[in-house]
Amino acid sequence: MVETGEVVFAVTGLSKVYDMGEIQVRALSGVDLTLSAGELIVLLGPSGSGKSTLLNILGGLDHPSAGYFSYRGRDLTTATDRELTDFRRYHVGFVFQFYNLIPSLTARENVAAVTEIAKQPMTPEEALALVGLEERLDHFPAQLSGGEQQRVAIARAIAKNPAVLLCDEPTGSLDSKTGSVVLAVLEKINQELGTTTVLITHNVVIAAMADRVIKLADGRVVGIERSIERLAARDLKW
Amino acid sequence: MRALDHKRWRDFWKMRGQVLAIGLVIAAGIAIYVMSLSTLDSLTFTRQTYYRDYRFADIFVSLKRAPLSLKERLQSIPGVAQLRTRVVAAANLTVSGFNEPISGHLISSPSTGTASLNSLYLRQGRLVDPDRDDEVVICEAFAMAHAFTLGDTLAATINGRRKTLRIVGVALSPEFVYQLQSGSLFPDFKRYGILWMGRKALATAYDMDGAFNDLLVKLATGARPEEVIERLDQLLEPYGGLGAYGRKEQVSHRYLSEEFRQLEQMATIYPTIFLGVAAFLLQVVISRLITTEREQVAILKAFGYYDRAIALHYLKLVLMIVAVGVGAGLVAGYWLGRNMSELYMDYYRFPFLIYFLHPRIVLFAVGVSLAAAGLGAGGALRRVIKLAPAVAMRPEPPATYRPSWPERLGLKTFFSQPTRMIIRHLGRRPFKAILSVVGIALACAILMVGSIFQDAIDYIVEVQFGLAQREDLTVTFVEPSAYRALLSLQRLPGVDHGEPFRAVPVRLRFRQRHYLTAIVGMPEENVLHRLLDEDLKPLVPPEAGIVLTDQLGHILKVKPGERLTVEVLEGKRPHRQVTVAALTKEFIGVSAYMDLASLNRLMREDNLISGAYLAVDEPHLTSIYSALNEMPRVAGTVARRHAITSFYETMAEQMLVFTLFVIFFAGVIAFGVVYNSARITLSERARELASLRILGFRRFEIAYILLGELAILTLVAIPLGFLLGYGLCAYIIYYLQTDLYRIPLMVEPGTYAFAATVIILATVLSAGLVGWRVHRLDLIAVLKTRE
Structure with a gap:
């Protein structure tokens, strides 16, 4: 469990340029941020604002082109691939917009794929129970609805008891009702396990459940708002 | 079982079609390799054992007539360990119910005990009684050709006198493993027989009392054969010696050696080509297979799986595919080798066959397959693992396409949109296209090689028996x-x-x-x-x-x-x-x-x-x-x-059977190459094709884009295959020349047509199978997931 207030991520002057075939895309330019332990943060911005890029870099999935960022005081800018892999393996859980389940594995096995390599994981059954899928353990991704698939993805992300949960548009492919179920699960994890949670969305309504909302546009931070009062996920409507 | 193991087994099962196609290619390569080499090993070892156990002589001489008293002087030649004098005679044989002439080769049996050199392997009955002049042991091939049983009789005209002989035994001899009448080119078991008669009886009939006209010599260890031959020739010259010669020039041994040498060439050339092609394909296919797994690799990396674990996961998958092929290839190769060796036994007269599969053959086959798979998997894995997971998970950036050169030449208006897609796709990754073309061309080349013997035999018969x-x-x-x-x-x-x-x-x-x-x-x-x-x-x-x-x-x-x-x-x-x-x-x-x-x-x-x-x-x-x-x-x-008949029979049995295997396996390889090419193209482009379907393209239009590419690759590959095939034929023919017969390099138009037909059939079959998948393309599923 992480103590509230401790700085988890410190980001200074972070930039990222992509080579997209024949053109170059500047996804981030000079981002400065700190994220604290136990916070639920929403990254808000239109598509192409650099949200996913920032999240990927924080999660050790990608290298920045310039700038500096650290995790609990440890510099990750210059980390080797091996160090980044260990970082992901032991500290980070990911949830993607398109779930990215392994189609040839059942719900239970998809979670097991992660618990097998973690240090102090829950059992896949516990993780799936946390997201309300204890009845669907042996279903393959193709046999699950979108919302269920996303909950499997969340179970898979939290099963290792990560310090940080990074969610890229977790409700992006879901309808409003299913979406709020998924958000409620994330909220529960954040509150019960104290997991620092970063949630990307371009849906303003969702921002209401955050401790802090960080707004991005054109690869820059254009505003940070601290919520006075968090709304419960189940009360969100869009 | 670990989650990744589940994934591997299920992936394996899901791609079973491709596994089968790849497995077949490997199996074909390995089967040919194991069959050829185990046959060669077994025949060589069988011959060696037979020669040793039945004391095959080292030096042979025929002469007109020499007194038995000469034996002592011959025995004293330095280097001679043992010698045996014999009486050998030619005879005309008459078998009731068979009206054609039969040539007989009569050899004296020792008067006491078994022969010291070139002793007989008795298959049935007994040796002749030295005191009787009407008994005879006949060679097995002759006995089988006429369905003789013990107690049957036949007539022999020896030295103008006709004599009735009763068969008391059926035997084999190491000096007649390849049984050939002098002056004829191929064995004819019906019209040429070898008979062993009592020494006294034969000598009397052939006016050789107290004399001999044939000599066998066993050399002492370390003796120099040339020196012994020279001394023998000097001593026997006054007695009409026809020149002593070593095993190297003994008819049966020499034919056998030539055939073994040919078999060895075939056992080297064919498997090298097959295994080479199989390895090449394996490398290409595995590499492309792993490239399509790009996204799954990224997910595993995002979870924190180490590169090594991911590499191991895919290597194990590759290993499973290879194991299917290697296993099937070894079993098929062993079975074929056994049958092939037995086929040779009908033709060479060995009394027994010692068939075995040497572990070195198995090890080599497994090693080559693993190396090829490892090479294919290694390169692709390195590329996939090198990608940062975030990059790998994003859809690949739109590939860079350019107008193709025919379009740039101003032919653009002649092409429909789908045709342009085909041409540009080929043009974008020319190396990949070239690999596919080379694979198909190699299969085409192998098919041509399969037919050269038939072409050569037809030509030889036409020239030798039609003109000469x-x-x-x-x-x-x-x-x-x-x-x-x-x-x-x-x-x-x-x-x-x-x-x-x-x-x-x-x-x-x-x-x-x-x-x-x-x-x-x-x-x-x-x-x-x-x-x-x-x-x-x-x-x-x-x-x-x-x-x-x-x-x-x-x-x-x-x-x-x-x-x-x-x-x-x-x-x-x-x-x-x-x-x-x-x-x-x-x-x-x-x-x-x-x-x-x-x-x-x-x-x-x-x-x-x-x-x-x-x-x-x-x-x-x-x-x-x-x-x-x-x-x-x-x-x-x-x-x-x-x-002519025996020529055809001979050649047909020994080479055409082998050739049939080669053609069959070449067909399998052709299909394996084409099917894998099409199948991988489909999985690489499924999303693109599904999008087109959603835009309103009909199934056949989609199929055209996919299969049109395949058709172009095949059409380009066939002429290249002809070229490679001709070169390969020339190479093989060059290595199969022997003293005894030369095989001309003849590649008939029919051979080209045959190779092209098989390739086209393989293409049509693959197209059918892949087309069926296009037909069932799940549009929604393809669009729902990012690829």
Whole structure:
């Protein structure tokens, strides 16, 4: 469990340029941020604002082109691939917009794929129970609805008891009702396990459940708002 | 079981179609390799064991007649460990119910105990009783050809006297593993038999009492065969010695060695090609397979799986695919090798077969497959793992396409949108397209190689029997006879035409090289039996000089215009210098030819002939055969029709069966290449094609985009395959040349057509299978997931 207030991520002057075939895309330019332990943060911005890029870099999935960022005081800018892999393996859980389940594995096995390599994981059954899928353990991704698939993805992300949960548009492919179920699960994890949670969305309504909302546009931070009062996920409507 | 193991097994099952196609290719390569090498190993070991256990001699000599008292002097030659004298005689055999002439080769059995050298392997019955003169042991092949059982009788005309012989045993001998009548080219078990008779009985019948005309020698360890041969020749010269020779020149051993050498070539060349192609394909297919797993690799990396664990996961998957192929290939190869060896047993007369599969063969097969798979998987894995997970998870950036060169040349308006897509897709990754083309071309090349023997055999028969040896019968006399003997043959009813020939055993010597053969003398006006020059035009032996077959010229390294020494091995045994007048083209055998009159002049003899070539009326054949059988002068008769049949049978059995395997496996490889190409293209482009379907393209239009590419690749590959195939044929033919026969490089149009047809069929079949998948393309599913 992480103590509230401790700085988890410190980001200074972070930039990222992509080579997209024949053109170059500047996804981030000079981002400065700190994220604290136990916070639920929403990254808000239109598509192409650099949200996913920032999240990927924080999660050790990608290298920045310039700038500096650290995790609990440890510099990750210059980390080797091996160090980044260990970082992901032991500290980070990911949830993607398109779930990215392994189609040839059942719900239970998809979670097991992660618990097998973690240090102090829950059992896949516990993780799936946390997201309300204890009845669907042996279903393959193709046999699950979108919302269920996303909950499997969340179970898979939290099963290792990560310090940080990074969610890229977790409700992006879901309808409003299913979406709020998924958000409620994330909220529960954040509150019960104290997991620092970063949630990307371009849906303003969702921002209401955050401790802090960080707004991005054109690869820059254009505003940070601290919520006075968090709304419960189940009360969100869009 | 670990989650990744589940994933692997399920992925494996999901791609079972492709696994099967890849597995088949590997299995084909390995099966051919195991079959060829295990057959060769087994036959070589069987021969070695047989020779050792049945004491096959090292040196052989035939002579006219020498007293048994000479034995002691021969025995004292340094280097001689053991020797056995024998009486050997030619005979005409008559079997009731079989009207054609049969030549018999009679060999004396020792009067006591078993033979010290070249002893018999008794298959049935017993050895002859030395005290009886009407018993005989016959060779197994002859017994089988006529379905003889113990107690049956047959008649033999020895030295003009007819004798009835009773069969008491059926046997095999290490000196007749390859059983060939002297002067004929291929075995004919029905018309040539080997018989073992009591020494006393045979000597009496053949006027060899107290004498011998054949000698076998076992060398002492470390003895130099050339020295022993030289001493033997000196000692036996006064007794009409025909020249001692070692195993290397013993007919059976030599044919066997040549065939083993050919088998070895085939066992090296074919498997190398097959295994090479299989390895190449495996490498390409595995590499592309892993590339399509890009996204899954990214997910695993995002979870924190180490590169090594991911690599291991995919390597295990590859290993499973390879295991399917290797396992099937080893089983099939073992089974085929066993059958192949047994097929050879029908043909070579070994008493037993020791079939075994040496572990080194298995290890090598497994090693090559693993190396190829590892190479293919390694490169692709490195590329996939190198990608940062975030990059790998994003859809690949739109590929960079350019207008293709035909479009840039202004032909754009001629192409429909789908055609442009095909051309641009090929143009974007030319290397990948080239790999596919090379794979298909290799399969096409192998298919061509499969047919070269058939083409060559047809050509040899056409030339050898259609243009050169056009006689119906070849009659040989017991001894060189006066010219008038020909007249008695020509007078037989049904004989249309007769031409004489004279055959003289000689040793030809040029510089330090020498060769034991016969000079055949022919009159210049021959129309039946003719020599051919390089352009297949009839070649008349000049009045002076000698004509050699090109192969003999090659062995002696002598060119027209040079003089060589002829050492005659019969009669007055003169040594003469003769100029090489020309070389003649023959595919089979190694002979020398001269004008009949000049040959007799060289021998300082009158007009003698050894036999005749006859053209006869088919309806009279039976009466001609019985008339010939009554002539004491006639030692043997060979019918051309039988020569051709036995030629076909021989070649058919030993090479065509092998060829059938090769064609079958080449077909499998062709299908494997084409199917894998199409299948991978489909998985790479499924999303694009599904999008087009959603935009309103019909199924056949989608299929056109996918299969049109396949069609172009195939059409480009076929001509390239022809080129590769021709080169491969030339290479193989070059390595299969032997002293005994030369195989011409003939690639008939039918061979090209056959190879192309199989490739096109494989393409159509693959297209059908892939087209069926296009038909079932799940549009929604494809669009829902990012790929």
